[in-house]
C-alpha cells in the first residue's frame with residue numbers, strides 16, 4: 129500500500145513514477161546515484177618481494193588520486209563544506225598513514241589490505257585519544273573506502289559531487305550524506321524508501337532541494353537518464369521532453385521566487401498573529417534561517433549536531449554550538465530541544481544499544497531516566513550559552529509521555545533559570561496535555577512522531593507513507609486537543625513537525641488554536657504567504673471541516689474547499 133504507481137504520460141510517452149511529495153519545486157537533470165561502499169578485504173593477498181616496490185607506488189598513486197579529487201571539490205565548494213573537503217584531502221595524503229600502508233606492503237601485504245591495516249591502526253589511535261581526534265575516524269574510514277575503490281577501478285563510494293546540475297536518486301540517504309549536499313549541483317532528490325517525515329525529507333527541506341520520497345520503481349532508473357522531479361505533485365518523469373521540463377523548472381522557480389518575497393510578520397489576512405519560526409540543526413542552519421522572514425527558531429534539533437560523535441561533547445563544546453544559534457537569533461525567540469537520541473537519530477554516545485524496537489524504546493527524554501547526567505550537562509551548556517549571549521531560550525524535552533516526566537524535566541530547567549516546555553509527540557501526552565501544562569510553560573507538537581505513534585506506522589516506512597500522512601484526521605484530532613488545552617491554560621502551543629511546513633495544513637493548525645508554526649527555512653515563506661491570504665475564521669472553519677472527515681484525502685479536500 130504505497131500509494132505509488134507507474135503510469136505512462138501519453139503526450140510525451142515519458143514514464144512517470146509517483147511518490148510522496150515532500151519539498152516543493154521542480155528539478156531536471158541527469159540521474160546520479162550514490163556508489164556502494166567497497167568490501168574491505170579481511171585477509172592479505174601475498175605480494176612477491178620484487179613486486180612490493182611497485183605495489184607501494186600503486187597504493188600511493190591511489191591515495192594521491194583520492195586526495196586530488198577531494199582537493200578539486202574543496203576548490204569548488206564554499207564555507208565549511210570547502211574546509212571539510214580540504215581537511216579530508218590532506219588526510220588522504222597524510223605521511224603517517226601512507227607510511228603505515230607502505231610498511232604493511234613491504235611486509236608482503238597487497239595495497240588494499242595495507243590501506244585497511246593502516247586505517248585500523250590510526251582508528252585505534254584516534255579512538256584512544258578521544259575528543260576531536262576521535263571525530264576524524266569516520267573521515268578516515270571514508271578515505272580508506274575511496275582508496276579501496278580507486279585501487280579496484282570502482283566509482284568513488286557515497287554521494288557523488290556531480291560535475292553538472294543533476295538529480296540524486298537513492299534508496300535512502302543517511303543524515304550525514306544529505307547534510308553535505310550542494311543545492312546548486314543536486315537540483316532534486318528522490319528516494320525509493322523513506323516517509324514524508326524521514327530525515328532525508330527534513331534535511332532536503334532545510335536545503336530547499338525539491339524532494340519526493342517513497343517512489344515505486346525508482347531503482348530501475350539508470351544513472352545518466354534525464355529525469356524531472358516535481359516536489360509539489362510527487363511525480364518523477366523519466367526522459368521527459370527537454371523543452372517542457374525546462375519550462376516547468378522555470379515556472380516553478382518563478383512561483384517560489386514570488387512566495388519568497390513574503391517578509392512577515394506571520395498573521396492571517398485579518399491580522400491574527402502567529403509566530404512563523406524556523407527549524408534548525410546548528411549555527412550555520414540558524415544563520416541561513418536568519419536570512420528568511422522567520423520570527424525565531426521553533427525547534428533546534430540539538431542531536432543533529434552530534435551525529436558523528438563517538439563521545440559526549442563537553443559542556444563547553446556544547447555551549448559554543450548552542451551559542452551560535454542564540455547569537456544568530458539575538459533578541460528573538462529560540463526553542464532548544466534537548467537531545468532526541470535513539471531510533472532514527474542514533475547517537476553513538478547516548479543511544480541504548482540492542483533494542484528490538486527502538487522507536488518504542490529508550491529514546492528522547494527516556495535516555496535521561498537511565499542517565500540524568502547527560503540531560504543535566506546539556507541543560508548546563510544551554511544555560512551557559514544563554515548567559516554568554518544574554519538570551520532567554522525556551523527549552524523543551526522530546527518524547528514526553530507522562531505528566532511526571534514533564535514535572536521532573538521542568539524542575540531541572542527552572543533550576544537553571546530557563547523556560548521549560550515539552551514536545552507533544554506521543555498520543556498519551558496529547559490526551560493529557562492539560563495535566564502536563566500544570567508543570568510547563570509551553571507545548572510544541574511534533575506531528576512526525578505523533579503520526580507515527582497514533583497510526584502505529586513506522587515513519588521511515590515507504591509502504592506506510594499514507595498512514596503517517598499528517599492529514600490523518602486521528603492525528604489532527606490529537607493536535608486539536610493539545611491546542612485546546614493550551615488555550616484553556618493560557619499557554620502557547622506550537623507545531624514544529626513537518627505538518628507546519630505544509631502551507632494548507634498550517635492554516636488548519638492555526639484554526640485549531642496553534643500559536644506558532646515552525647518549519648524548515650525553505651518552507652517559512654510559503655507558509656507565511658499562505659496564511660496571509662486567509663482569515664482566522666476561515667482557518668477555524670477548515671479546522672472544523674477536517675475533524676469531520678474520515679481520511680487524509682478527504683481532509684485535504686475539505687480544507688481546500690474552505691481555504692481556496
Ligand SMILES: C=C(OP(=O)(O)O)C(=O)O
Pocket residue numbers: 325427429468553573574575576577578624625626
Ligand atoms: C519535530 C519532531 O521531531 P523529529 O522529527 O526530530 O523526531 C516530530 O516528531 O514531529
Ligand SMILES: [Mg+2]
Pocket residue numbers: 526553574576577
Ligand atoms: Mg519527534
